[in-house]
Amino acid sequence: MIIAVDGPTASGKGTLAKRIAAHLGVPYLDTGLLYRAVGRQVAINGGDPDSEADALAACDFPDELLEDDILRTEEVGGLASRVSVHPAVRQALFERQRAFAEQPGGAVLDGRDIGTVIAPDADVKLFITASVQERARRRWLEMIDKHIDHEEEIPLAEIEKDVVARDARDINRKDAPLKAAPDALVIDTTSFDREQAFETVLEAVEEALREKRA
Numbered sequence: 001m002i003i004a005v006d007g008p009t010a011s012g013k014g015t016l017a018k019r020i021a022a023h024l025g026v027p028y029l030d031t032g033l034l035y036r037a038v039g040r041q042v043a044i045n046g047g048d049p050d051s052e053a054d055a056l057a058a059c060d061f062p063d064e065l066l067e068d069d070i071l072r073t074e075e076v077g078g079l080a081s082r083v084s085v086h087p088a089v090r091q092a093l094f095e096r097q098r099a100f101a102e103q104p105g106g107a108v109l110d111g112r113d114i115g116t117v118i119a120p121d122a123d124v125k126l127f128i129t130a131s132v133q134e135r136a137r138r139r140w141l142e143m144i145d146k147h148i149d150h151e152e153e154i155p156l157a158e159i160e161k162d163v164v165a166r167d168a169r170d171i172n173r174k175d176a177p178l179k180a181a182p183d184a185l186v187i188d189t190t191s192f193d194r195e196q197a198f199e200t201v202l203e204a205v206e207e208a209l210r211e212k213r214a
Helices: 013-024 031-045 052-057 063-067 074-083 087-101 114-118 132-146 156-172 194-213
Strands: 002-006 028-030 107-111 124-129 185-188
Touching: 002 013, 002 114, 013 028, 013 107, 013 124, 013 194, 028 031, 028 087, 031 052, 031 063, 031 074, 031 087, 031 107, 052 087, 074 156, 087 107, 087 114, 107 114, 114 124, 124 194, 132 156, 185 194
Parallel strands: 002 107, 002 124, 028 107, 124 185
Antiparallel strands: none
16 A cells, blocks of 8 residues: 655645554655755755756765754755756665555655656555645744744745745656646645644545545
C-alpha cells in the first residue's frame, strides 16, 4: 500500500501525510526534506544552488543533517526549490524515495512529484492545495510559533512573495514539474481548519482503499 500526497509549498500536505501514516500505522517520508538537505549542504559547501554540479555534489549529505531544524527555515526552503530543478539531483534522490515507497507493509510519502514520478503506481494519490494567501498565512504563523529564522518577524507580504516564486519554479521546471496526477484526488483546504482537513483527507484515503480492495 503506497499513498502519495503531493501539493505546493505550505499547503499542509506534510502535516496531513504524517497524520495519515500514523493513523494507518505505516512509515512516512517527507521527501521535500531531502531536497532541503541538499540545498542546505550546497550552502555549507559554499556552492551555488543554481549550479547542477554543485547541487549534485551536495546530494551526498550526512544523514544527521535531516534532523537539523534549520531545514525548516524559509531560506533553506528557497534553496530546496532551486536545487530541485536539476534533473541530476532528482535522479540521485529517486532511488532513495522509491525504495522507501516499496518497503513491505506500505508507506506514505509527500512531496511534489510522488504520484507522477516516484510512485505512479500508488494505491492512493492525493493533491493537497490551498490559495496562495492562505498558504502564506499558514507558513507565517508556523514561523512565529516555532521562532525560526530571525528574531525580527518576516512580513507576511514577503512570505506570500516567496510562495509565489516557489510555485513558479516548481510548476515550470522541465523535469518532474509540480502537477496533480490525472487520477489524483484534488483537495483544496483553503477554508478548512486542521481537523476538517484531516477528516476530509482520511475519508478520501479510506474510500480509495475500499475501492482497491473491492
